[in-house]
Structure formats: C-alpha cells, structure tokens
Amino acid sequence: MDVASRPTALVTGASAGIGEALARVVAAHGFDLVLAARREDRLRALARELTERFQVDARVLVADLADPTAPARIFEKCRAGGRRVDLLVNNAGYGLAGGFLDATWEEHARFIQVMMTSAAELTWRFLPSMIEHRYGRIINVASLAGLVPGSAGHTLYAASKAFLIKLSESVALENRRHGVHVTALCPGFTHTEFHDVSGTRDLVSHLPAWMWMDAERVAREGYDAVMRGQIVYVPGRANRTIALFIRLLPQALMMSIARRQGRRFRKVAP
Ligand SMILES: NC(=O)c1ccc[n+]([C@@H]2O[C@H](COP(=O)([O-])OP(=O)(O)OC[C@H]3O[C@@H](n4cnc5c(N)ncnc54)[C@H](OP(=O)(O)O)[C@@H]3O)[C@@H](O)[C@H]2O)c1
Structure with missing residues (x-):
C-alpha cells in the first residue's frame, strides 16, 4: 500500500498485552499507527519494530487516560499531525482487585x-x-x-466491560449505514501482564490451560471481527461455549456458578 492511501489506527494501551498484539496485526494489514499509553520506552520500541517490519509510519503518544483531559488532547494531537483515524482501538485497561469498599473513591x-x-x-x-x-x-x-454475571471482587471491572458492550452495540447500530463498524471484543483469560498489574497472578495461575488464550490470537480474531462487522465477538471456542451457556442457563443457576467460580480467582469471595 502506498503512503498516501494508507489508513491510520489509534491503539490505546499499546505498550503491552492485547493492545501491543493488536498494533502488530493492524500494522501487518498496512495501517499507519498512533500508539498511546503511559510507558514511552515500550511504545518507542514497538514503533521502531512496526516501522522496520511493516514499513508503516508509527507514532508515539504518551498519555495517561486517568487524566480527564487526555482524550481531547489525543484527538487534537492526531488532528494537528494531519492524522484522520480510520480504526480506533479502545484497549487500555487494568483490574482493581478486591471488594468495592477496599479501594478509595479516588481509585x-x-x-x-x-x-x-x-x-x-x-x-x-x-x-x-x-x-x-x-x-x-x-x-x-x-x-x-461483561457478559457473565457479576461476581464478588469484580465490582466496577465487570460493570465497565458491560458498559463497553452496550456502548458498542448502540454505536454500531447507529452508524452502520455510514460505513462504520463497531465491535466489542470480549476475551476470556489472556496471557498478558494484566494479572501481574492487578496483583491476582497467584489466584489465576491454577486455572486450566484451556481457559487461556494468547494475546496474538485474541488480536487476530478481534481484527477480523470488526472488519466483517460483528458487533459482539468472543474469541476462542472455549470462551464462546461459556458465553453460550450464560445465555441459556437460568439466572439463579448462573449466580450460583459465579459465586463458586469467584472463590477460585478473585481477591474477595462470598
Ligand atoms: N488479560 C486478560 O485476561 C483480559 C481478559 C479480558 C479483557 N482484557 C482487557 O484487555 C485490555 C488490555 O489488557 P491486557 O490484558 O493487555 O493487560 P496489560 O498487558 O496489563 O496491558 C494493559 C495496557 O493498558 C495500558 N494502560 C493501563 N492503564 C492506563 C492508563 N491510565 N493510561 C493509558 N494506558 C493505560 C497499559 O499501558 P501503560 O501501563 O504503559 O500505560 C498497557 O498498555 C484491558 O482493557 C483488559 O481489561 C484482558
């Protein structure tokens, strides 16, 4: 693809895990990139790699998304750099382990x-x-x-993911006629730094291998899903089976399963 015709992707949380993997997939498909996160050294190393491997233009944008002014600044910097964003990946995220009252309201x-x-x-x-x-x-x-019932020790995390799924559904339905596809990508347990950052590595380290996926596969499947216009996509057969059961089982039974599973891999268990 020549430079003039190359589309641009903005990936938040591109310094690690699923975001980093998505940046590689997107670059392999010929997108120029704007890579956003807090760790500049990681972003610069990835930008160098993508430029060399895929001959795309990869720019670094250091931003802390906990700062309420960050989204407007990211938008302005893209615009000032002449960047029209064709693919937006809202990926940055982390977990807050523990019960609802264990964190301060500021957190x-x-x-x-x-x-x-x-x-x-x-x-x-x-x-x-x-x-x-x-x-x-x-x-x-x-x-x-965001699709399974909420469990103890997972308060705002599950709620925030359910929010993203509903937001994606509505924005997708509103804008499909304009050529805009929106996908809520719903991975299960994925090998990244996520559980180290949230301090829950010990709890999840006993989960069976079939419950885990590689970030690279999640990223590939997520990219394909948005390109074909799938609004909610669960990567991996095991995760899709879990999602199917959730739709079929009565809510009381699902809550009791959530209670038992919560004991296995959350910091707070009922
Ligand atoms: N791993 C899993 O099992 C799993 C399962 C389902 C969904 N997810 C979701 O997948 C997404 C990516 O997580 P991951 O598993 O790839 O975790 P990860 O390896 O820890 O990567 C998280 C990314 O988010 C960025 N980030 C975190 N806080 C940020 C902030 N305040 N401002 C800007 N960037 C921030 C981090 O960059 P910096 O630290 O450099 O800022 C990093 O690039 C998250 O939304 C997560 O909820 C993960």
Missing part, C-alpha cells in the same frame, strides 16, 4: 475514567470524521466478564 473514579469515560469520549471525538468519510472501524476491548 474508583480513576478506574471509571480509564475504563469507560475515556473510551466513550474517544469514540465520540473520532466518530464524526469516520462518518464523513464513510469508513470507520472501532474495537472496544471489553471482556467475557
């Missing part, structure tokens, strides 16, 4: 800002130019946790 407020508000605002800011150009792709990295 919860930062969490809500990163996990929900920033994703909604970036979508709102970048959507008009996608509509204008009759092409846009948005991947909101949600989670299987």
Whole structure:
C-alpha cells in the first residue's frame, strides 16, 4: 500500500498485552499507527519494530487516560499531525482487585475514567470524521466478564466491560449505514501482564490451560471481527461455549456458578 492511501489506527494501551498484539496485526494489514499509553520506552520500541517490519509510519503518544483531559488532547494531537483515524482501538485497561469498599473513591473514579469515560469520549471525538468519510472501524476491548454475571471482587471491572458492550452495540447500530463498524471484543483469560498489574497472578495461575488464550490470537480474531462487522465477538471456542451457556442457563443457576467460580480467582469471595 502506498503512503498516501494508507489508513491510520489509534491503539490505546499499546505498550503491552492485547493492545501491543493488536498494533502488530493492524500494522501487518498496512495501517499507519498512533500508539498511546503511559510507558514511552515500550511504545518507542514497538514503533521502531512496526516501522522496520511493516514499513508503516508509527507514532508515539504518551498519555495517561486517568487524566480527564487526555482524550481531547489525543484527538487534537492526531488532528494537528494531519492524522484522520480510520480504526480506533479502545484497549487500555487494568483490574482493581478486591471488594468495592477496599479501594478509595479516588481509585474508583480513576478506574471509571480509564475504563469507560475515556473510551466513550474517544469514540465520540473520532466518530464524526469516520462518518464523513464513510469508513470507520472501532474495537472496544471489553471482556467475557461483561457478559457473565457479576461476581464478588469484580465490582466496577465487570460493570465497565458491560458498559463497553452496550456502548458498542448502540454505536454500531447507529452508524452502520455510514460505513462504520463497531465491535466489542470480549476475551476470556489472556496471557498478558494484566494479572501481574492487578496483583491476582497467584489466584489465576491454577486455572486450566484451556481457559487461556494468547494475546496474538485474541488480536487476530478481534481484527477480523470488526472488519466483517460483528458487533459482539468472543474469541476462542472455549470462551464462546461459556458465553453460550450464560445465555441459556437460568439466572439463579448462573449466580450460583459465579459465586463458586469467584472463590477460585478473585481477591474477595462470598
Ligand atoms: N488479560 C486478560 O485476561 C483480559 C481478559 C479480558 C479483557 N482484557 C482487557 O484487555 C485490555 C488490555 O489488557 P491486557 O490484558 O493487555 O493487560 P496489560 O498487558 O496489563 O496491558 C494493559 C495496557 O493498558 C495500558 N494502560 C493501563 N492503564 C492506563 C492508563 N491510565 N493510561 C493509558 N494506558 C493505560 C497499559 O499501558 P501503560 O501501563 O504503559 O500505560 C498497557 O498498555 C484491558 O482493557 C483488559 O481489561 C484482558
């Protein structure tokens, strides 16, 4: 693809895990990239790798999405650099382990800002130019946790992922006629730094191998899903089977399963 015709993707949380893997997949498909996160050294190393491997233009944008001014600044920097974003990946995220009252409200407020508000605002800011150009792709990295019943020790995390799924559904239905596809990507347990950051590695290390996926596969399947216009996508056969059971089983039974599973891999168990 020549430079003039190359589309651009903005990936948040591109310094590790699923975001880093998505950046590689997107670059392999010929997108130029804007890579956003807090760790500049990691972003610069990835930008160098993508430029060399795929001959794309990869730029680094250091941003803390807990800062309420970050989405507007990201948007302005993309615009000032002449970047029209064709593919937006709202991926940055983390977990707050423990019960609802174990964190301060300031910690919860930062969490809500990163996990929900920033994703909604970036979508709102970048959507008009996608509509204008009759092409846009948005991947909101949600989670299987947004589809299963909430469990103890998972309060705002599961809620934030359910929010992303509902946001994706509505924005997708509103904008499909404008050539914009929106996908809520709902991975299950994925090998990344996520559980080290949230301090839950010990709890999840006993889970069987079939419950885990590689970030690379999640990213490949997520990219394919948004390109074909699938609105909610659960990567991996095992995760899809879990999602199917959730739809079929009575709620009381699901809550009792959630209670038992919660004891296995959350910091707070009923
Ligand atoms: N791993 C799983 O089992 C799993 C399952 C389902 C869904 N997910 C979701 O997948 C997404 C990616 O997580 P991951 O598993 O790839 O975890 P990860 O390896 O820990 O990567 C998280 C990414 O988010 C960025 N990030 C975190 N807080 C940020 C902030 N305040 N501002 C900007 N960037 C921030 C991190 O960058 P910096 O630290 O450099 O800022 C990093 O690039 C998350 O939304 C997560 O909820 C993960």
